[in-house]
Amino acid sequence: xxxxxxxxxxxxxxxxxxxxxxxxxxxxxxxxxxxxxxxxxxxxxxxxxxxxxxxxxxxxxxxxxxxxxxxxxxxxxxxxxxxxxxxxxxxxxxxxxxxxxxxxxxxxxxxxxxxxxxxxxxxxxxxxxxxxxxxxxxxxxxxxxxxxxxxxxxxxxxxxxxxxxxxxxxxxxxxxxxxxxxxxxxxxxxxxxxxxxxxxxxxxxxxxxxxxxxxxxxxxxxxxxxxxxxxxxxxxxxxxxxxxxxxxxxxxxxxxxxxxxxxxxxxxxxxxxxxxxxxxxxxxxxxxxxxxxxxxxxxxxxxxxxxxxxxxxxxxxxxxxxxxxxxxxxxxxxxxxxxxxxxxxxxxxxxxxxxxxxxxxxxx
Ligand code: PMP
Numbered sequence: 449x450x451x452x453x454x455x456x457x458x459x460x461x462x463x464x465x466x467x468x469x470x471x472x473x474x475x476x477x478x479x480x481x482x483x484x485x486x487x488x489x490x491x492x493x494x495x496x497x498x499x500x501x502x503x504x505x506x507x508x509x510x511x512x513x514x515x516x517x518x519x520x521x522x523x524x525x526x527x528x529x530x531x532x533x534x535x536x537x538x539x540x541x542x543x544x545x546x547x548x549x550x551x552x553x554x555x556x557x558x559x560x561x562x563x564x565x566x567x568x569x570x571x572x573x574x575x576x577x578x579x580x581x582x583x584x585x586x587x588x589x590x591x592x593x594x595x596x597x598x599x600x601x602x603x604x605x606x607x608x609x610x611x612x613x614x615x616x617x618x619x620x621x622x623x624x625x626x627x628x629x630x631x632x633x634x635x636x637x638x639x640x641x642x643x644x645x646x647x648x649x650x651x652x653x654x655x656x657x658x659x660x661x662x663x664x665x666x667x668x669x670x671x672x673x674x675x676x677x678x679x680x681x682x683x684x685x686x687x688x689x690x691x692x693x694x695x696x697x698x699x700x701x702x703x704x705x706x707x708x709x710x711x712x713x714x715x716x717x718x719x720x721x722x723x724x725x726x727x728x729x730x731x732x733x734x735x736x737x738x739x740x741x742x743x744x745x746x747x748x749x750x751x752x753x754x755x756x757x758x759x760x761x762x763x764x765x766x767x768x769x770x771x772x773x774x775x776x777x778x779x780x781x782x783x784x785x786x787x788x789x790x791x792x793x794x795x796x797x798x799x800x801x802x803x804x805x806x807x808x809x810x811x812x
Contacts, residue, residue, distance in 0.1 A: 641680050707737070
């Protein structure tokens, strides 16, 4: 089972290029491959060489606004194995919408939502037809979904050749897919507040653009070096209100049982999982508050904390450390009651063991 994001690009990839007439020229490419079984039996060096060919796009320019200045955006979504041997996408329309908003935010031409969803479906379906799929390990029968396999789909923009500051008027949209397992290393779910800033009011925090992830990577890697799993960002103005993790949104359960998550504003990424968890919490009759929450309130009153995201699912935090003080939510690292209930509901819908009561799942 793959741990986290090991990059092993599936053979079928997708490229679309914006045309002067306002259309997108779409191209599905079948990169070099053998059968999945033959690839499993290959010597590691040989397989690495084959995978490198699949992650190689010789037709793309190296010097452009994306590689030089980080002018680009991306998405991340998953297709989940179902008991009937099919794969289903989780809310791809939401990722399509956010991708379009990100491109708009970067002043790029619009890539239509319908094109996004159909390109994702076709790319995943073509790979499944070749036998490239995650392990159908009967995750839908298990209670713990934390190590469930799925296909991760990464759509991203890539700018035309250029040097000097400028906007991308005719970008590519590229999609690759790769199998993934659990994102966070099991056994450590401690978080620490970052003393750096991810997003500022009036900035790009609300869109999923490449540039946002520089601060996120630096903070996460520093947190990991200090023995934590995740860094949690505070607002940049007051350094007081909790915003989100490096690549996930955050929720707290207070002593009165209320579930709280920060309201979005323009510095927090509107997560698809965050939105889904709020809906599931309402289904479960959990009182929720979407509002600013200070780190002092969290340290004093939170009984449970978890992060949400496509990669993270619903991952409970064992503790949160801020300026040398630690609030412990779960001494043994197990999920809290609310986090566990929401995780079960979310993963149950994703893997098809619970009815898709909100019409979120889309067959590929
Ligand atoms: N915040 C940030 C900064 C992220 O990168 C992600 C992952 N896309 C999320 C939150 C969670 O979003 P989603 O639930 O849509 O994956």
